[in-house]
Amino acid sequence: MVGExxxxxxxxxxxxxxxxxxVYLARDPRPDEAQSDYWAYFASAGGLFRDGLARTYxxxxxxxxxxxxxEGLLQSGHERLSHPVLYVQGLYKLGVLKxxxxxxxxxxxxxxxxxEHWEKADRDLTEVRDARRRLAR
Numbered sequence: 001m002v003g004e005x006x007x008x009x010x011x012x013x014x015x016x017x018x019x020x021x022x023v024y025l026a027r028d029p030r031p032d033e034a035q036s037d038y039w040a041y042f043a044s045a046g047g048l049f050r051d052g053l054a055r056t057y058x059x060x061x062x063x064x065x066x067x068x069x070x071e072g073l074l075q076s077g078h079e080r081l082s083h084p085v086l087y088v089q090g091l092y093k094l095g096v097l098k099x100x101x102x103x104x105x106x107x108x109x110x111x112x113x114x115x116e117h118w119e120k121a122d123r124d125l126t127e128v129r130d131a132r133r134r135l136a137r
Contacts, residue, residue, distance in 0.1 A: 001014075009026040009028055010028075010029050011026050012026060012027060051069075051070075054073070054090075054093065057069060063097055066097060073087070073090045074087065074090050074094065088118065092114045092130075095107050095134070096130075096134070099134060107134070111134055114127075
């Protein structure tokens with residue numbers, strides 16, 4: 001993972017390993033960010049990190065970057081196993097974002113996948129109703 005990027009963060013070096021997973025020193029290499037800002041990245045909580053990153057981007061109105069963070073969450077098989085609810089919620093969030101960004105085929109793909117995961121769930125969940133409504137258009 002050293003030398004790789006997670007969202008905008010570059011993994012610098014492994015700081016340690018414990019019962020909760022690996023911890024890396026990471027930095028934001030973007031020129032508009034303070035170069036002295038370093039962050040600890042918890043590899044086992046990668047999905048949580050990416051979900052939080054997506055929420056931060058959304059709060060800043062940066063939908064494209066939020067979509068990228070959620071795509072990173074969904075591309076990892078680790079999150080599907082270690083954070084299955086977060087993974088499925090990511091499908092819904094990304095489907096809605098893709099719809100808002102005008103990418104209807106991608107929106108349908110993510111919303112259909114979301115509904116497949118919730119096939120036998122309570123059909124009265126707000127997100128399930130919303131996903132069905134969006135796909136019915």
